[in-house]
Amino acid sequence: MSKDIVLSGIRPTGNLHLGNYYGALSKFVKLQNDYDCRFFIADLHALTTSTDPDALHQSVRGILAQYLAAGIDPEKAAIFVQSDVPELSELYLLMNMHVGIGELMRTASFKDKARKALGIKTPENDSEEAFEQQIIGASTNKRVNAGLLTYPTLMAVDILAQKARWVPVGKDQLQHLELTRRFARRFNSFYGVEEFIEPEDFQFTDKPVKVPGLDGSGKMGKSEGNCVYLIDEPKVLRKKVMRAVTDEGPQEPNSPVSEPIANLFSLLELTSTPEIVQQFKDAYADCSIRYGDLKKQLAEDILKVTDPIRERTAEILKDEAYMRKVLARGADIARAQASETLREVRHIMGIRKI
């Protein structure tokens, strides 16, 4: 029996951080033994926000090396670059004919990135009208590119082209996945076909993963400047963790835990043993906790995960021929599937030879 297909990708907009690792990459490594896995580097998606060609190119190489260094075995899982599969661009165009601009404009990540691109804040009244006014009516020479708006179409196509059943992602991508299912359902019912599978997110735990940042609030993200990167040098990493935001400490036994401290506990839960986590939780509960000790422990436990990845990444980056071979094999697999899907979709939509 053929195995279910798993697909996921990461944008090459810099190096990978712990959020990417626990939300996505570590799951890729676990899934490769049991599924037909395809993992890619979403360079076309990166173009929606990055404009520096050399940085993009370097980042694609870096992400590939980090995929391999983290343990993706290219003999088991296909690794490819999105732009090496040109069928995706045509499918993206065709799928856009079935996607509404309203539903795209309502996507949380679009609102967020569009405001960032224009350098405007979320207003108190974050209504649809206020947003439209800001985006369309912005009297500025900055603009929100159309690629950003249609980002979810391309992401849907990445998944649907491969006929993927499972998509391992972090919590922030769940809305995109919901749109993917909607587009698949809409296409199937519009043409009365069963062309696309409705994919689901893959989580190993009962909760989707959201890795917090070191700045006391929110999630770890490149644009938030609160990241621990997989290739951070130990000295840099320790310094970042030691500087993480904390509070004045519990004033009485069993005090509620503030957000910055809850975030440090979440990071410890991801990287440390349950015994150590419990030890610090008990120390918090009886007010004997010392945040310095907590941070030292956290830094050392993170380093146990990241240090081998950092070292292997440096080695892999030296081997251009190997990296090219990995991508060529991955592209062959991804293209074979995507071209079959494209052929079917063209036929279904009426693009046929006369």
Ligand code: TYM
């Ligand atoms: P990207 O590049 O922003 O992030 C890559 C993966 O890392 C996860 N992630 C996190 N998970 C938990 N906590 C965090 N703080 C955190 N930060 C990032 C993301 O959830 C994601 O899984 N749109 C995608 C790329 C993409 C894609 C696809 C993914 C394009 N096409 C098709 C899956 C399938 C993105 O921007 O991810």
